[in-house]
Amino acid sequence: MASASNGRFFTIGLVASWYSSNIGVLLLNKYLLSSYGFKYPILLTMCHMTACSLLSYLAIAWMRMVPMQTGEPSFHLFGFIMCVAATAARALKSVLQGILLSSEGEKLNSMNLLLYMAPIAVVFLLSATLIMEKNVVGITIALARDDFRIVWYLLFNSALAYFVNLTNLLVTKHTSALTLQVLGNAKGAVAVVVSILIFKNPVSMTGMLGYSLTVCGVILYSEAKKRSK
Structure with a gap:
């Protein structure tokens, strides 16, 4: 009975963490894109995924919060297609996350799954940024020279996005x-x-x-x- 109650409170805590970090990212995105005038959503999303990649690696390889898990070392077309599809579609992504987090064959933990997903998203977003938001790097540097707070906004926004994605996976796994x-x-x-x-x-x-x-x-x-x- 006690373990069931603890599990329930743990799940409620996960959902609350996911909600708070998610809403925080949404509000900060709105501030940056609307009130602040930083109109580069693709670059902003790429910053999110870069933070997810780096923080996941630090948490696994350096802090050793969970053990590093590997997939198949050889290229697998189905796995590649599934990974691309998971990044492209929200609903399909959630279903695939649930399978990878709970299936007996894979059973990846949340940090490792995020570590493998985020770099793929960065590659696609980097290409889209260079094509659709031209000279965005130069513009961002110029903005930082005028107001250095934009750097802290982007760093905090990206770190918060890491917790959004991590709690997203944890909620998927436990619900x-x-x-x-x-x-x-x-x-x-x-x-x-x-x-x-x-x-x-x-x-x-x-x-x-x-x-x-x-x-x-x-x-x-x-x-x-x-x-x-």
């Missing part, structure tokens, strides 16, 4: 891919409310209806899950 999607929808509604309180954004009746339906859907899912148990 399910479907639960993650439902929680993600609810998180969107919560983030909007927090954003309204901070940035005073106007909300239309259509938006309010959408948020209300989202919350109702989360409640119905929770009730259905309780009944299934």
Whole structure:
């Protein structure tokens, strides 16, 4: 009974950590992209994935928080396609994460899975940044010379994105891919409310209806899950 209660509190803590870090990234992204005027979302996302790669490696190889896990050393087309698809599609990504985190054949832990996923995302985002956001590096350096706070904003935003992705994987592992999607929808509604309180954004009746339906859907899912148990 005690172990079940501890497991429940652990899961609640994971979800709370995921929510808080996720909403923090969303709000900081909004500040950088809108209020601050740093209009380079692809570079910002690439910074996120770079932080995920570096911090995952530091946590595994240097701090030894979890053991380093390897995949098959030879190239495997199916694994490559799955990894690319996981980076490209949110819903499919969640399902694949659940399989990799729980299947007997792989059973990667969350840090190692993030370590292997993030560099692939960096490669794709770097290409997109160079093509779609030309001279963004020079512009960012110029901005840093005028206001060095942008460097701290980007570093903090990237580090926070690491915790978002790590807790995302942990929530997937300890709940399910479907639960993650439902929680993600609810998180969107919560983030909007927090954003309204901070940035005073106007909300239309259509938006309010959408948020209300989202919350109702989360409640119905929770009730259905309780009944299934």
